[in-house]
Structure formats: structure tokens, C-alpha cells
Amino acid sequence: MTSENKGTAQLTAAMVLSGTLGIFVVESGASPFNVVFFRCLFGALALGAYVIARGWLRDHGFSPRTLGLAVAGGAFIVFNWVFLFKAYEATSISLATVIYHTQPFFLVLLGAVVLRERLTGAQLGWLAAAFAGLVLVSGVRPGDLGSLSGIGLALLAALFYAISTLITKRITGVRPHLVALVQVLAGIPLLLPLADFAAAGSLGAGWAWLAGLGIIHTGLMYVLMYAAYQKLPTAKIAVLAFTYPAVAMVADWAVYGHHIGLVQALGVPLIVLASLKVNMAKSPRAVASSTPAPAPAASSRR
Structure with missing residues (x-):
């Protein structure tokens, strides 16, 4: 198997795992x-x-500045997860996941506002296309407050993800696995005051799903992703990243019977195509930020 084929298999497996994340959250x-x-x-x-097994704690490469950036990025990434999971409750896994994939556009807009990066006519055009797709895929009327709140939460999650990406993008000389580790470690004290341990004590079989989220969707998935990024060209990374929302939509339909309606479905290719065009204009590291992960940047970002 060639290096690129191996990378394709690794990234596809990681994106398939990403697509099942919502099921683990709900269950x-x-x-x-x-x-x-x-x-x-x-x-x-x-x-x-x-990380310990690979011996990467030695010569980790962190400085006080980059460690602070990793912690700051972690704060945004963990609350991005909170908003996304709340969006699952308010809408559906399918709808929240599609809307969540507006992340690249928030990153482009933040780059223009914060870093004074120039917006090209093509970027503005794809932003407009994505917005049109968002309007279609929302499929809600103004009176449908539940769905509207879910859409807002998914957009807020995408914004927080983009901010985390922008912060972590400034980290260089550190393995992405180490940045991811710092970010999830930062989430523990941040969320400790907000966790309800009394309710957690009665979860029963729910503990297996929670352990799966940490071990499979945060450990295994990111190891696969970061290994794949080193082997694949930008275009292939951008294309394979959309395995995630596709699997999420199929899983949501198969397990919960949720599906996107005909009018909503018209908006999906607009968001996907626009996001793909924006992602393919980035470096492979920046493209990585369009996937769902805890460490937005070491490689660029997530």
C-alpha cells in the first residue's frame, strides 16, 4: 500500500468515526x-x-507562549463542543452537523477582520453561496423557535471552532497530538464547575458511550487524522473531510429516523461545494481545521 493510499484509508476511517459522534452523545x-x-x-x-508511549513528552517544544495559546485554543474548542451538542438536542444531528460545516467561512471572515487578510471576489462569492445554502438547509419558519435556537447554537459552535483554529494556528514546532492533549486537559478544570456529578452517577450504560467519546472520538480519531494529514495532498484532505457530515446524516436517519427534507437538501450541496472551494484554497494544515477536533491547530490549526 502506498503512503497516499494509507493516508486515504486513515483519514476516511477518522471521518467515519466523526460521523458517529452524535450517536454517542445522544445515547x-x-x-x-x-x-x-x-x-x-x-x-x-x-x-x-x-503520547507517553511514543516518548513525545521529552523535547515537547512548548514555550510559555505556545502553551498559553494551546490552553486558550482549548477553552474555545471545548465550549464549541458544548454548543454543538446542545444543537443536537434542539434540532437534529444531521441539521446541526451540516450547519456546523460553515466553520471555514467564519475562519475566512475572522482572518479578514482580525488579521486584515484581503477577501477575494471568489471568497465573497462562495460565502454568499454558503449563506444561501444555510437559508435553504435551515428549513424553518420564524415561529419555529426550537429549530432556530438549534441553528444558532450550531453557528456559535462553528464560530468558536474558527476562533480556536485562529489561535492555535500561531503554534509552531509542537506536535499536534501534544496540542490536542493540552486542549482537552484545559477543558477539565474549565468544565468542572459546570458538570453535574449527581446526574452522571445514574447514567448506567451511558458511561460506555462517554468512554467511547474520549477513547474513540478523541484518542483514536485524532491519531488517525494527524497521521493522514502528513501523507495526503490538500485537495484530497478537503474532499475526504466531507465523509464526516455524510456519515452523520446517514447515521441520524438509520438510528433516529431523522432526515433532511427536499428543500433543505437543496442547500446541502451549496454549503458542501462552497466549503470545499474555500478549504482547497488553504494549505493542508489549514484544511485540517475544517474537521471536528479538539486540537485546532498544531498543524495549522485542528
């Missing part, structure tokens, strides 16, 4: 704050074990 039966707290806890154990 755990825990509140979004509890889900994220225990995802951080179990994820830190999984990533920590991997």
Missing part, C-alpha cells in the same frame, strides 16, 4: 456539559497514554 443520556467534561477526561487519558 450517553448525559447533559452537554457532562458529555464534554467526560470527553475531555477520557480523551486526556487516551491521548496521554499514546
Whole structure:
């Protein structure tokens, strides 16, 4: 198997795992704050074990500045998870996931506002196309407050993800696995006051789903993603990233019977195509930020 084929298999597997994340969240039966707290806890154990086994704690490359940036990025990434998981409750996994994939456009806009990067005519055009797709895929009327709140939460999650990406993009000389580890470790004290341990005590089988989120969706998934990024060209990374929302929509339909209506479905290709065009204009590291992950940047970003 060639290096690129191996990278394709690794990234496809990671994106398929990403697509099942919503199922684990819902089946755990825990509140979004509890889900994220225990995802951080179990994820830190999984990533920590991997990093120690590889001997990467020696010569880690962190300086006080880059460590502070990793912690700051972690704060935004963990609350991005909270908002996304709340969006699952208010709408559906399918709708929240599609809307969440407006992340690249927030990153472009933040780059223009914060970093004074110039917006090209093509970027503005794709932003307009994505907005049109968002209007279509929302499929709600102004009186449908539940769905509107879910859409707002998914957009807020995407914004927080983009901010985390922008922060972590400034970290250089540190392995992405180490940045991810610092970010989930930062989430533990941040969410500790917000976690409801009394409710967590009665989860029963929900603990297995929470452990899966940490070990599978935070440990294994990111190891696969970061290994794949080193082997693949930008265009292939951008294309394979959309395995995630596709699997999420199929899983939501298969398990919960949720599906996007005909009018909403018209908006999906607009968002996907526009996001793909924006992603392919970035470096492979920046493209990585369009996937769902805890460490937005070491490689660029997530």
C-alpha cells in the first residue's frame, strides 16, 4: 500500500468515526456539559497514554507562549463542543452537523477582520453561496423557535471552532497530538464547575458511550487524522473531510429516523461545494481545521 493510499484509508476511517459522534452523545443520556467534561477526561487519558508511549513528552517544544495559546485554543474548542451538542438536542444531528460545516467561512471572515487578510471576489462569492445554502438547509419558519435556537447554537459552535483554529494556528514546532492533549486537559478544570456529578452517577450504560467519546472520538480519531494529514495532498484532505457530515446524516436517519427534507437538501450541496472551494484554497494544515477536533491547530490549526 502506498503512503497516499494509507493516508486515504486513515483519514476516511477518522471521518467515519466523526460521523458517529452524535450517536454517542445522544445515547450517553448525559447533559452537554457532562458529555464534554467526560470527553475531555477520557480523551486526556487516551491521548496521554499514546503520547507517553511514543516518548513525545521529552523535547515537547512548548514555550510559555505556545502553551498559553494551546490552553486558550482549548477553552474555545471545548465550549464549541458544548454548543454543538446542545444543537443536537434542539434540532437534529444531521441539521446541526451540516450547519456546523460553515466553520471555514467564519475562519475566512475572522482572518479578514482580525488579521486584515484581503477577501477575494471568489471568497465573497462562495460565502454568499454558503449563506444561501444555510437559508435553504435551515428549513424553518420564524415561529419555529426550537429549530432556530438549534441553528444558532450550531453557528456559535462553528464560530468558536474558527476562533480556536485562529489561535492555535500561531503554534509552531509542537506536535499536534501534544496540542490536542493540552486542549482537552484545559477543558477539565474549565468544565468542572459546570458538570453535574449527581446526574452522571445514574447514567448506567451511558458511561460506555462517554468512554467511547474520549477513547474513540478523541484518542483514536485524532491519531488517525494527524497521521493522514502528513501523507495526503490538500485537495484530497478537503474532499475526504466531507465523509464526516455524510456519515452523520446517514447515521441520524438509520438510528433516529431523522432526515433532511427536499428543500433543505437543496442547500446541502451549496454549503458542501462552497466549503470545499474555500478549504482547497488553504494549505493542508489549514484544511485540517475544517474537521471536528479538539486540537485546532498544531498543524495549522485542528
